[in-house]
Amino acid sequence: MADHRALPPEQTFSEIVRRLEQDANAARIKKLILYACKNWWENDPDRLSVISLQSLVQELRYLNPTLEHLKYKLHLLVGTLSKQEEYLQVATTIIENLTGLYRSATPIEKTTINTNPLDAIGGKLQNQITKILEQEVHSSRIKKLMIYAARKHWEADPLKIDQAEINRLISELAHQYPTIESLQIGLAAIVKSLNKPIEYAAIANMILREMGKLYSQEGEVISPESTNDLATQAVAPPSSQTAPAIELFDMRLEIVKFANPLRAKILLFSLVYYPFTYKEQDWSNLKLYSLEGLLRSVTTVCHSLEDLQSNLEVAAQQLNPPEDYVEVVRVILKSLKPGYISLQQHVQQALQITAEVTRANSTQVLISGVPKSSSAIGNQEL
Amino acid sequence: MNGQEVLGRYESGDANFTKENLSGVNLTGADLIGVNLAHADLHHSILIFAYLNRSNLTHANLKGTKLCGANLSQATLCNASLRDADLHGAILYGADLRGADLGLATLLDANFRDADLRNVNFSGADLRGACLRGANLREEKRAYKGANLRGADLRGADLRGANLAGADLSRSNLIGANLSEASLRNADLTEANLTDAILNGTFLTDAILTEANLSQATLRNCKLNRAQLNEANLSDADLRDATLSDAKLHKTNFQRANLTRSRLNRAEFTHANLRYAILVDALLIKAYLGRADLRDANLTGANLAGAELSSALLNGAILQGATLPDGSVQT
Numbered sequence: 001m002a003d004h005r006a007l008p009p010e011q012t013f014s015e016i017v018r019r020l021e022q023d024a025n026a027a028r029i030k031k032l033i034l035y036a037c038k039n040w041w042e043n044d045p046d047r048l049s050v051i052s053l054q055s056l057v058q059e060l061r062y063l064n065p066t067l068e069h070l071k072y073k074l075h076l077l078v079g080t081l082s083k084q085e086e087y088l089q090v091a092t093t094i095i096e097n098l099t100g101l102y103r104s105a106t107p108i109e110k111t112t113i114n115t116n117p118l119d120a121i122g123g124k125l126q127n128q129i130t131k132i133l134e135q136e137v138h139s140s141r142i143k144k145l146m147i148y149a150a151r152k153h154w155e156a157d158p159l160k161i162d163q164a165e166i167n168r169l170i171s172e173l174a175h176q177y178p179t180i181e182s183l184q185i186g187l188a189a190i191v192k193s194l195n196k197p198i199e200y201a202a203i204a205n206m207i208l209r210e211m212g213k214l215y216s217q218e219g220e221v222i223s224p225e226s227t228n229d230l231a232t233q234a235v236a237p238p239s240s241q242t243a244p245a246i247e248l249f250d251m252r253l254e255i256v257k258f259a260n261p262l263r264a265k266i267l268l269f270s271l272v273y274y275p276f277t278y279k280e281q282d283w284s285n286l287k288l289y290s291l292e293g294l295l296r297s298v299t300t301v302c303h304s305l306e307d308l309q310s311n312l313e314v315a316a317q318q319l320n321p322p323e324d325y326v327e328v329v330r331v332i333l334k335s336l337k338p339g340y341i342s343l344q345q346h347v348q349q350a351l352q353i354t355a356e357v358t359r360a361n362s363t364q365v366l367i368s369g370v371p372k373s374s375s376a377i378g379n380q381e382l
Numbered sequence: 383m384n385g386q387e388v389l390g391r392y393e394s395g396d397a398n399f400t401k402e403n404l405s406g407v408n409l410t411g412a413d414l415i416g417v418n419l420a421h422a423d424l425h426h427s428i429l430i431f432a433y434l435n436r437s438n439l440t441h442a443n444l445k446g447t448k449l450c451g452a453n454l455s456q457a458t459l460c461n462a463s464l465r466d467a468d469l470h471g472a473i474l475y476g477a478d479l480r481g482a483d484l485g486l487a488t489l490l491d492a493n494f495r496d497a498d499l500r501n502v503n504f505s506g507a508d509l510r511g512a513c514l515r516g517a518n519l520r521e522e523k524r525a526y527k528g529a530n531l532r533g534a535d536l537r538g539a540d541l542r543g544a545n546l547a548g549a550d551l552s553r554s555n556l557i558g559a560n561l562s563e564a565s566l567r568n569a570d571l572t573e574a575n576l577t578d579a580i581l582n583g584t585f586l587t588d589a590i591l592t593e594a595n596l597s598q599a600t601l602r603n604c605k606l607n608r609a610q611l612n613e614a615n616l617s618d619a620d621l622r623d624a625t626l627s628d629a630k631l632h633k634t635n636f637q638r639a640n641l642t643r644s645r646l647n648r649a650e651f652t653h654a655n656l657r658y659a660i661l662v663d664a665l666l667i668k669a670y671l672g673r674a675d676l677r678d679a680n681l682t683g684a685n686l687a688g689a690e691l692s693s694a695l696l697n698g699a700i701l702q703g704a705t706l707p708d709g710s711v712q713t
Binding site (some may be wrong): 257262 | 488515542562633
């Protein structure tokens with residue numbers, strides 16, 4: 001085994017991450033750490049680049065309470081790879097660099113932005129979160145997604161779902177996902193695998209929003225009343241007699257009249273899912289979603305028009321070239337402005353209904369973007 | 383010829399590429415506004431986000447071509463072959479596509495607003511979310527066949543005000559599509575799936591809707607005179623103020639449908655299922671309801687003068703204020 005020299009005590013967590021990032025084997029380091037944390041092998045450099053090494057290292061540290069655990073885990077994984085010799089060296093580099101984290105007197109959680117969620121388990125905050133999630137209209141879906149994330153199986157039995165306790169599920173998730181990023185990645189991976197990704201993306205956001213309080217350093221307790229963004233916003237007048245479904249056709253028409261429909265989709269897709277990079281896989285993924293479905297899902301991600309504007313602007317800047325998307329931002333905002341709140345309410349209602357009734361061959365098929373042919377993303381029957 | 387050569391020629395003022403072989407060329411994002419590509423071979427070329435506004439692509443071979451996000455507004459694509467082409471999110475506003483072949487093409491979220499689509503073949507095409515508002519797809523005797531949309535996927539498509547008279551939409555998927563104010567006179571919608579579709583004020587006179595699924599569709603003020611709806615499913619549909627005079631409704635399922643104030647004169651309801659249907663103030667003059675199931679239906683104030691009701695099932699039906707076949711009013 002290589003020399004596990006102790007790192008200088010002043011070495012901070014971010015320095016360790018920086019060193020790993022600057023290593024000649026940086027890509028392989030990331031791949032192996034990702035594999036160790038998520039049991040998932042990623043070869044796509046673009047996908048790898050969007051994953052934060054810092055959160056991965058943090059998660060690796062949590063998942064492996066002692067240096068011995070870490071060594072054992074990494075060597076076990078290296079044994080399953082085809083390039084064992086190369087990855088043994090990579091494992092050694094990781095162990096060398098992370099040794100400092102195990103020997104350092106300073107607990108890791110004090111050097112990072114996040115706290116250990118387990119600290120808050122069993123406390124008042126957990127009870128508050130439980131209460132909020134239980135009162136959500138989609139509590140059944142919330143439970144289903146939490147069960148899947150915590151116990152790795154899709155629970156379809158309504159009785160078992162009813163009996164599952166959110167309080168307990170929160171504890172289980174906090175044990176399994178030591179950082180909010182890890183929970184986010186875990187939920188995102190699950191949502192993508194479901195056949196109603198849009199609906200469950202909204203559910204995942206709800207869970208993340210609430211569970212996030214357990215991970216936040218300030219531990220800020222937010223009262224249930226103030227968590228509802230919609231309730232505290234200046235709500236637009238109640239929708240007119242026009243059904244929101246029809247309004248959505250008008251919104252979409254306004255967009256395609258004044259902007260390139262494909263650019264509008266790429267921008268919305270980047271906002272809701274991940275920055276579009278024009279790769280073959282990105283094109284395939286984009287075809288899974290209709291413009292209408294993306295418009296609906298954007299309302300679950302952006303709680304206000306201001307939110308939508310800032311998120312669209314950020315997404316546009318991430319695209320290549322950004323100037324092609326600036327005008328699209330303006331057109332989308334202008335088209336959605338008159339009916340955004342009512343559309344948001346309509347989507348929420350639809351989520352509520354579909355939680356009660358799972359109906360085949362409904363418009364939800366379009367929303368969830370199941371293609372006519374084979375899907376690039378496996379669709380699990382709900 | 384490669385992409386650079388094409389652009390070089392175009393930029394030097396030569397926009398005529400008639401009959402040129404440009405197959406497989408990559409012209410992503412190229413500015414080729416007004417270019418003449420009539421009879422050109424562009425199969426499997428890449429024209430993603432290309433500007434082809436007002437271009438001439440008459441008889442061009444565009445099989446399998448990537449035209450995602452391309453701007454083809456007001457272009458001429460008459461008789462062009464776009465079979466299996468990818469026009470995801472492309473702009474074809476006001477384009478002339480008469481006689482073009484778009485069979486199996488990807489037209490997801492494409493904009494065909496006000497396009498001329500007469501005699502276009504869209505069979506098996508992916509038109510999910512496409513905008514065909516105001517497009518012309520109608521049949522014209524001795525000139526153009528109606529557009530062929532057999533088996534096309536039109537889920538969530540915007541077809542408001544489109545002219546689809548005589549078009550073939552058999553076995554097409556129109557779930558959640560909006561066909562309000564569209565004309566579908568004489569159109570063939572056999573076995574089409576119109577679940578949750580919006581058909582307010584749509585003209586479906588003489589249309590064939592045999593075995594079509596219209597469950598939960600909204601058909602308010604829809605014109606369905608003489609339409610053939612045998613064995614169609616209209617359960618839970620909203621047909622308020624719709625006109626179905628002389629319609630063929632053999633074994634049609636209207637369970638829980640709302641037919642308030644609808645006009646159903648002389649319609650043939652043999653073996654139709656009207657259980658729990660709401661027929662308040664409906665006009666059913668001389669309608670044939672032989673063996674129709676009207677159990678628990680609400681016929682308050684309906685006019686059944688001259689209707690054939692003798693073999694209908696009426697247990698639990700509400701007939702208060704209804705005009706009965708003999709002209710008497712039920713009290």
